[in-house]
Amino acid sequence: MKLKPKITIADHFLGIQDPRIDRTKRHNLIDIITIAVCAVICGADGWVAIETYGCAKYEWLKTFLELPNGIPSHDIGILFEF
Numbered sequence: 001m002k003l004k005p006k007i008t009i010a011d012h013f014l015g016i017q018d019p020r021i022d023r024t025k026r027h028n029l030i031d032i033i034t035i036a037v038c039a040v041i042c043g044a045d046g047w048v049a050i051e052t053y054g055c056a057k058y059e060w061l062k063t064f065l066e067l068p069n070g071i072p073s074h075d076i077g078i079l080f081e082f
Contacts, residue, residue: 058071
């Protein structure tokens with residue numbers, strides 16, 4: 001029996017503001033966050049590793065993420081550096 005989570009990653013980050021300019025939004029923010037969280041849990045230590053994880057898990061990720069333009073490139077990380 002497969003149990004559903006009590007709260008999803010999307011639920012947890014529901015109120016987060018998207019810092020990106022509209023013209024740069026090729027990927028849904030929640031897709032980026034979800035891939036990053038899953039990848040870091042699995043040992044990713046930077047944006048290149050997060051992209052590699054996303055590509056390796058694409059078939060699984062697209063079962064619950066929209067991914068309208070596929071897996072985001074590691075370059076997406078520059079939009080979130082502070």
